[in-house]
Amino acid sequence: MAEEVSIDQEVYDRLIAAGTSERIARAKAKAATVRKSKIAEGASLGPRPADQAGKALEEYRSSQGGGGTAVATKTGGDDTGNGGGRLTPDERAARVAASLGTQPSSIGVPAASEHTHRLLALVPPAGIQQVQSKQMDKVYTWPHLLLVEFVALLAMGSLLLIASFFLDAPLGSLANPNQVPAINKAPWYFMGLQELLRYFHPMVAGVTMPGVGVVMLMAVPYIDKNPSARPENRKVANLAFTFFMTFWTILVIIGSFLRGAGYEWVWPWTQGLGFTL
């Protein structure tokens, strides 16, 4: 599927010698190979838009007698140069006119330039969203992440297929509102609630406790104000969550496996599990 791109050894060695990391040097050396082969095919790679617009601005300013440097195309908020890094309205008007070709080449971009779309470079730095995020160690989604996801999907898919081949979903006898079955249980994920129903008034066990529980769960990020995500800094939070999860799991296990006819306590080895999925 993928053609292996050879590494431009010369570029690679130069970058390594300059102290660039191995991974980046490899990527840049590959890019160099591709660029060479494109030029060999006769493709014109052209100048970079930012370079050209920067040069044009510099020329314009020196022709106007100003000594500012070209900052208009920098997006890093580098506020040197005249006008605090912004183009003056005059400059802007001149550049727009120049790139639209309505005025003879006054600022270096030929009026008949085929590069009129480089208007992009006219956006003043203040108009550009400045994203401040730290450089992170990242990898390409394709192929790395998609491969992991595909494997996970295959594993889960085959697990389910095998289970479905050997285990049949239950189907009891026809529903009969007049005949309450001896063992009468909710689905397993609600067994915690049914177990609570044993100890509390139905309104408390069936409405108040689950209601408060859900609201508390939603409020977790607003209650836990600790900015650290490291386990060693959030022992209380982890302990509390583990406590509730364990408590709930125990209720579900008791309800599912240790309750029999009439919802009375039974041991599985005396009367079986009384549990259907």
Place this chain on the structure above:
Amino acid sequence: MARKPPSFSDVKTNVQDNVIWKSIFRPGSIYRKGYRDTSRDRALAAMNNVLYHLHPVKVKRHGLKLTYTYCLGGLSFFLFILLTITGIFLMFFYTPAAGAGTEIAYANMRDISASVTFGNLVRNLHRWGAHAMVFTVFLHMARVFYHGAYKPPREFNWVVGVILLLLTLLLSFTGYLLPWDQLALWAVTVGTNMMGYTPVFGEQVQFVLLGGVSIGPNTLLRWYVLHVLFIPFVTVIFLAVHFWRIRKDGGISGPL
């Protein structure tokens, strides 16, 4: 005058190098002629793909480690898709009708298990998949908690997650009634009796959910519509918000 059969690479070139193929696969697609394993083409493969709605071009390296997400969110989503597909299959053979003399729903269930081609297998997949989804969503929530992955700016996505958890439970619970056997009827009775204890509006809530004072044919129809249409629809909307927020909040959290 025997002609040499075209070689595999001739066929591949001809298939890939035409107007139709190129109109389907955007530049950078790995199926397009000339894909090369370079940074540029890897970036384009994600950027020019419908998956760009879900995945950025690059992801944090630590997020790839199996032990960071355990793929639990992804697996929950996969199970949701699988349940949609198997559920549509089951809908072809199921009518939500019950009542003395017209026990169609239950009869349909027997037919699906006994005589529909692959019916039993698909029903099993749907049933075990539903249990598995409840389980993976729970575990996903736990892993998000232990990573503190709900901390700013991800607070609201946790709230969206809790709503997704409730929707998952509701999907599972409404489906539980549909076989219309003793198991379904009485499990659902236990659940809906509790709703009757809602303060002030208890009786009204129960009446609306059951389509009457007790579980009957109306309940079956009501829950069927909720199960196959309404709750999945709402879930898809919340899933869209959930995935969108993951990207807007700066991708996966961490490293710890």
